Amino acid sequence: MKKILLICLALVMGVTLILVGCGQKAAPAPGPAPAAPAAPAAPAPAPAPQKYEFIYTDHAPPTAGGNVLMHEWYLPRLKEMLGPELGNKVEFTWYHASSLFPYQDQINAVEQGLADICTWVNSWEIERAPLNDVMSLPFMGFQSSGIGTQAWEALNITIPEVAAEYKGFEVLGRWNGLKRYIGTNAGALRTPTDYKGHKIIASGIIGEIVQSFGGAALQLAPADWYTSLDRGLADTLIVGMSMYPMFKLTEVLDYAVSFPSGDFGYTGTNWVMGEKKFKSLPIEMQGAFKALRAEFVAQMVAVDARETAKGIRAFIDSGGKLETLTAAEEQAWIDVASPFHQKWIQGNEAKGRPGQKVYDAIKNWIGIYRQGLATQGIGG
Template sequence: MSKKFKIGAMSLFIAIALGVSGCSSQSDQSAGNDITTLRFSHFWPATSATHKDIFEPWARKVEEESDGRLKVEIYPSATLSSADSTYESAANGTIDIGSQVQGYSNGRFPLTQIAELPGLSNSATQMNCMLQTLYDDGVISSEYEDTHLLFMMGTGPGGIHTIDNPIRKPEDLKGLRMRRPSAIAGDIIESAGGTPVGLPVTDLYTSLQRGVLDGLSLPWDAVGAFKLNELVNTHTNMPFYSSAILVTMNKDKYESLPDDLKKVIDDNSGKEMAAVAGKVFDGEDDKFMAEAKAKGDIMIDIPDPLSDPAWKGPLEAGTKKYLKDVEDLGLDAQTVYQKAKEASTVCES
């Protein structure tokens, strides 16, 4: 065999080898392009039931039903977006999916937050059903038009939790610095004589430790999830508000999906997911309340504050103020309030 022939044969072999390698690489890349990764941001810790029992199972179900073509990467503890800007991050595409408490963006969801008012909800299950109903019926859907809403969530009733300061009547709040989770709860705390302080939930532990706060208003699931039960020892179980929570997706990202993958997302959205979340939140409320009782914390129960002579005034004043503030924005607060009452009744059963 001539040297020239050997060189030509070797060149041909190398060319074929490179061609095969190139085809293989191109095929792998093409297969990779079929996988859509969705970045999901929220502020709860990775140890919380919200992360482990709501979001992680949701992500697994989406991945399984898409045959692996959708991959969900979850970023807990506000590592990808701050707790108060997650909705806007989903709207502008910084993240693909996000979950946020509406009350953290003060004034952004005024109609939705009407559902947080006293007397409308006594459990997370009822709250979730009520919120999802109001959205599905078009009562509050206009507030989410810049994203693709997946499902609504809501907490159980928010009580008052302090360190060595039993709150039995509104006057007991006077002079106390209380963290407010939303404008509604803040109005009620202020009406009762307390000083509402706006802080993200991730700062509450250190704020209690340092004496920046005397107490806070949160549902039991959040008290446990953020380990605040290690510090607070007196609890007023009084349903004077509930917090609305959203789970939403970037609209362009959703629209970019093929129809069969949109269906996977749709099949894991809406009332069924709202019901799942409600059961998780209610279970956590029961668990952490039981733990506080077991360690000997002081428990004060005011199950119907709107009928309680001491609390009726501040709660009604807070409600009227919030509805007026919404009306001053040119929105029909009274109609939405009436619709929320109707949804509350339907969702109670």
């Protein structure tokens, strides 16, 4: 009996083990490792600007020779150099005659990115570029706009302290033009003594010279010249003859003098772009602006000669009288101006600037270009 029970129990256990084994599933074979997540797609390149816009601001009317050149020659020439694909994207918006900013605020506007390009007149920006204002000294021996322009360019190339004064700006061109004449409506005034007590529109170093012989120097915006002379707030203006028709000065001045040496001085003017704006441009556009510089300056020197002749004709045709000083009369002006050369040197040296070095260098470059020993393709 026991033997039968043991056999039955063994059969039950065997069946149970078989059923349990049949109910278990085999472990799955290991599958392939999961794929690494895909790298994010690279961002699409920013689309090229549809337009490259430049806000241009200056103090002269649109009919001024330099502004006519900018419209009719500079911008078309720039586009030509860039080629149609890029050149057609360039647009200038023009604000002449201080219509966007007063003349004294234009450099600040470009520096702050409120405008892109403007003119920079040395005698208005002495605090920014005191060493470059050496170009404002009278009786330096320039003799012509071309010689002065070449000497000034060479000065900036060879003396780092001079070039550093334009930090934050890209110089598109510079030109030492507007040979000075003295115009008045107070009679035939010829020597410094004659001008004592007169109200004379003059800026920078020339204004200091005026004060030294007893004149009252007034620094006024070009837009205010006509009104001041017309209303008797001033009676004399020291400026280039090309300004006469431009600002209708032939209506308020009737006598003018020139200097036999042609060397009472010139007005240094730059065209500058904000450095940030310049560096934001495509490399090929930066290169075009740089390549255009020498050609632009040569054009401006030629324009200066034409506009000066035009101004002289307009003044004489309006009934004005233009006379050349005698050698003795010019010497009287040289005598009052000469001390300001040393004053300029000492004033810069006292502030840690290399005044003597710059003065000697510009005199040297003037001599080189007067002798024709060097050339940068700038006429004069």
